[in-house]
Amino acid sequence: xxxxxxLTVLVVxxxxxxxxxxxxxxxxxxxxxxxxxxxxKRLTVYRIAYExxxxxxxxxxxxxxxxxxxxxxxxxxxxxMPAPDRDEALDKVFGSIEHCLIDDPSAVNALSVxxxxxxxxxxxxxxxxxLNATIVRRPITKxxxxxx
Amino acid sequence: xxxxxxxxxxxxSVLGCVFATRHLDQLRYLKxxxxxxxxxxxxxxxxxxxxxxxxxxxxxxGFLAALVLVVCGSYARMASLVAVALYFLYFAQIRTLGYxxxxxxxxxxxxxxxxxxxxxxRALNVISPMWPILLLKILLIQIYASAAYSKLANSGFxxxxxxxxAKTLVVRHMTYDIPLAFRVAKYPWICALLGSIVLxxxxxxxxxxxxxxxxxxxxxxxxxxxxxxxxxxxxxxxIYQGPAxxxxxxxxxxxxxxxxAVR
Numbered sequence: 236x237x238x239x240x241x242l243t244v245l246v247v248x249x250x251x252x253x254x255x256x257x258x259x260x261x262x263x264x265x266x267x268x269x270x271x272x273x274x275x276k277r278l279t280v281y282r283i284a285y286e287x288x289x290x291x292x293x294x295x296x297x298x299x300x301x302x303x304x305x306x307x308x309x310x311x312x313x314x315x316m317p318a319p320d321r322d323e324a325l326d327k328v329f330g331s332i333e334h335c336l337i338d339d340p341s342a343v344n345a346l347s348v349x350x351x352x353x354x355x356x357x358x359x360x361x362x363x364x365x366l367n368a369t370i371v372r373r374p375i376t377k378x379x380x381x382x383x
Numbered sequence: 384x385x386x387x388x389x390x391x392x393x394x395x396s397v398l399g400c401v402f403a404t405r406h407l408d409q410l411r412y413l414k415x416x417x418x419x420x421x422x423x424x425x426x427x428x429x430x431x432x433x434x435x436x437x438x439x440x441x442x443x444x445g446f447l448a449a450l451v452l453v454v455c456g457s458y459a460r461m462a463s464l465v466a467v468a469l470y471f472l473y474f475a476q477i478r479t480l481g482y483x484x485x486x487x488x489x490x491x492x493x494x495x496x497x498x499x500x501x502x503x504x505r506a507l508n509v510i511s512p513m514w515p516i517l518l519l520k521i522l523l524i525q526i527y528a529s530a531a532y533s534k535l536a537n538s539g540f541x542x543x544x545x546x547x548x549a550k551t552l553v554v555r556h557m558t559y560d561i562p563l564a565f566r567v568a569k570y571p572w573i574c575a576l577l578g579s580i581v582l583x584x585x586x587x588x589x590x591x592x593x594x595x596x597x598x599x600x601x602x603x604x605x606x607x608x609x610x611x612x613x614x615x616x617x618x619x620x621x622i623y624q625g626p627a628x629x630x631x632x633x634x635x636x637x638x639x640x641x642x643x644a645v646r
Binding site (some may be wrong): 238241242243245247249251252254255257258259260261262263264265266267268269270271272274278280282295296299300301303304305307330331334335338353355361362363365382 | 412413416418419423424425426427445475478479480482484485487488489490491492495496499500512514515518521522524525529530532533534535536537538541543546547551553554557559560568569571585599616617631
């Protein structure tokens with residue numbers, strides 16, 4: 236009984252502490268995904284795209300699909316910073332995006348990286364409309380030695 | 384019948400197969416991400432060292448070998464404990480990978496429990512206590528209960544309404560291009576149905592600890608929930624959390640097919 240009780244406390248309690256505190260102490264953590272209410276009328280996400288030689292804007296869809304939303308979230312966080320810190324933080328994020336984009340065979344024609352603010356709103360008939368606005372655009376600076 | 388041993392064998396076999404088929408993809412992710420991201424902290428506190436590709440391969444091989452030892456029954460409890468240590472070293476490197484982030488959390492918890500329980504290392508024909516099986520079920524179910532708590536704490540019962548689900552699906556479509564999610568978001572009754580089923584399922588899942596007859600129904604709904612999450616949200620919990628569901632199969636399977644064979 237003691238063995239069972241001790242083991243239960245050791246493995247069950249940390250998850251509930253993390254859940255109540257809404258923290259993530261890997262491998263014990265809360266599961267808050269999609270739990271927060273949407274207060275604003277317009278839903279907004281920041282998404283990574285790239286421009287090819289013809290100037291077309293193409294969504295970046297990496298094999299590791301979560302990268303796109305991770306970087307989109309980081310750009311959003313950077314844009315909220317005050318000016319000097321923001322530029323430095325954005326440079327770092329764009330460096331990371333470029334690093335991953337160059338490795339992606341589907342983005343072989345990419346010439347510049349764009350961050351697109353995607354918004355959606357519902358009209359009177361309940362239909363969703365999507366609006367895209369490019370908010371940051373940076374040419375790709377890194378060169379690739381090996382064939383991409 | 385030693386149900387703990389039966390579970391250890393089946394869980395580590397399936398987990399080992401999943402891990403072996405995913406390793407190359409995980410190695411590629413490590414190579415991509417290692418220059419720009421640090422490994423995760425263990426328990427949110429302790430740094431885990433960055434591994435090179437060769438070290439990553441070796442640790443992965445060690446993890447797999449430990450799972451094989453658990454299956455074979457040679458030093459099973461020690462092997463399970465070694466697997467826990469190697470889990471932290473290996474998975475900390477690639478925790479932002481879509482199908483690993485949070486989805487692999489149960490692995491060290493399950494392996495740790497198996498390492499602590501003497502029945503893991505005993506023969507199949509020995510009678511085992513049932514509390515380890517109950518504890519493993521609690522570990523799996525508390526994920527759903529924890530998710531329900533977060534939903535209720537952050538949004539209340541409104542979470543199960545049509546509006547919240549529709550907005551969630553639209554955001555997922557905006558992020559990952561999922562036309563099916565966008566289409567479903569246009570039907571409030573489907574969104575309300577999905578939202579309320581998910582919320583009721585997650586809130587009431589602990590009931591199966593007392594009413595075991597309800598287990599099959601809850602497990603089927605959980606699988607359908609995860610399948611719909613894959614197609615509507617691009618969230619895949621089945622890869623690394625899927626093997627944990629064997630905990631619900633081990634007693635009925637053992638009683639029906641193995642009890643007479645192991646005597």
